[in-house]
Amino acid sequence: MTAGSQALVSVVSLTKIFNDRQRGREEIRAVDAVSFEAHAGEIFGLLGVNGAGKTTTLRLLATMLKPTSGEASVCGHSISKEPQAVRRRIGFMSTATSLYGRLSAKEMVTYFGRLNGMSREAIEQRILELFDLFGMNEFRDRRCDKLSTGMKQKVSIVRTVLHDPEVMIFDEPTVGLDVLTSRTIVDFVKDCRTRGKCVLFSTHIMEEMEKLCDRVGVIHDGKLLACEPVEALKSRTPSGRVEDAFVKLVGEPA
């Protein structure tokens, strides 16, 4: 957020067009010339309604999708030219990143440690540390499909941070969770900022964004309508409420 801190994520007119065959080859510009930067030690929020293009943007950054045009880099690595290097530096968590139900919590985490190129000792060390931190020792050997939603979330968090990535990407991580469970996640996201990570966080819940984010990008129909600190967004309307600012930006629904 301060001018001095380096931009770990920089996005330059990133565009993704889907050709939807079922709907008569109509083009969907899911992400349309989006540009922004996110820095170490800040939480950057992506705010948008359903279908605005949040997930697609974050998937592009996680190199799961290839951009139609434009470019982005994570820790200096280009998402289109060095996708593996990019993935090594991010921790990605969304509603669509489930756990392998037939593996135990520990096996699950170990597997992803191995895929991230960590040594067995390093993984063991991290697991000791993190399972203690999140109070997960009681169910470390239980199969993931036997865990409660809250426990699953904790395993997912550990899976995401095990290799200590510099950039964390969260795509609506609190959707469908109860107050306590989403609290765990919100606390964890804040903790990431404290430890100097660069956090990207998408949501359509205004309060959540207000509580967490330092800067926010409002995305609608694939276009980034605003990209500014939360305070600046609030001051766009006399009421000073984020919701009003958002509605004003995207225009009243027809």
Next chain:
Amino acid sequence: MRLGAMFTARLRRNPMTRAVLSKFARGAQILAVSSTVFCKELVDVLRDRRTLIFMLVIPTVAIPVLMWVTSELMTHFMEKLAREQVDVLVLNPEAAPELVEEVKKRANPLGRARRVAELLKAKGVGESELAMTKGEPRAFLRLLEKKGIDPEELATELRVAVEDSDFKLEPGAIIQNAFPPNFRLVTELDPRDYDHPAEREQVLLEAVRTDEIAAAIEFADDALEKLASGDSTEIRVYYLDASDRSSTALSGLRRIFKSLGKQMVAERLLSKELPAGFANPVKVRPERLPGPGMLVKFLSQILPYMILIFAFMGAMYPAIDLGAGEKERGTLETLLVAPVSRLSIVLGKFGVILVAALVSAVLATISLSVSLYLGIFSTISLVSGGSFSFSIQEALVALLMIVPISGIFAALLLALSIFAKSFKEGQSYASPLQMVIIMPAFVSFVPGVKLDWLMASIPVVNVSLALKEIFTGNLDQHWAHVGVIFLSTSIFAGLLLWFATWWFQREQVLFRS
């Protein structure tokens, strides 16, 4: 020492060797990652009950159980058919009353049959076992051998038992006496008019189809005159091909008239004082060579088919689980954000599916061979007989044939499965593919199809035939074919694996909307 160090240092600086070295390192890294993926997927799949059932339980248990049940059912119904009494209609008894009497005498010699059956039972040969060997003298001999009964001795005892010194030593005769055609001759159907030839066929057909009668016989009007003058006469037997009961009646009638004819010839020869062999100057006596027997033939037909089916079935569930299952359970994205190449993921998954296919195919082979070896299928072991054995070399070459074709199955199934969005969708793609694979594999059952260069060029068919030749013991004549099939199938599997990897990079496949 220093020279060596300098040399390696220079070698390392050489751009060519550096390129090769980095390629090599990359390859090694991909292999290391894919082995991590392999181990995890193997554990994952082995914890799934569905896969375990398809990979381990069905190949081991299903074959013996299925074959045992069929064989027991067959034994049961064959025996029933052999014992059952059926009605045979005589259309014109007045034309040859003497022949009718002869047929009656032979059609139901139950007293004799009971005595033969009882004697055999006392020697440990059950009726059902005996029924199995009906019409198959060699099988009967093997049965006696199995029970430790000397055929000559048995024949002597039987002669005493049935009070007939003419009783033949041939095993066929023993069986025929134990299972005589069991007919009741009837001379009338219901008061229906069947005089008109066209109507008559309809009436007879109706009667056979409703099991009122099993067959009908009709004598020529001049039958007795012809026989008296030393000529021959024709006896018409009306029967229905599609009815088991009717065809059994036909063969029973054949036997009866054959033995009647033999007796007449003997009488005629006697009256002319000619030797007994006069009417039978040449006889054929089959001498079986000690080569592959019927059991080997049976196995070499059924095994290739079974192996291919079970390789496919064993691969199917893990494949669907590892591709479509990831999408259905929402773990695909978790996996895709891991910093590994798509190639390593595909290789690891492919490896597990391949192993499942091989395990399933090998288990099916072992299970079938062991069941046959232990002789748990009475039908097959009695009718086929002989023994079988594979050398280590044959087993290894057979395995080498199975590996690349399983690779083809694994790559195809994985590609389909990655495309599918759910388990169900995956299954709906795999089932038609299974049909396409199983049809050509069936070629091992087609008699007379030999492995030649044309056949060797057709996928699946070539492997099926190669396995057939290997199991028949003809490997030494087919090394060239086997080698070429192995190579071409491997190349084909490699191409499909390459396709699956490319397929796994496509957004349209991974993120279908």
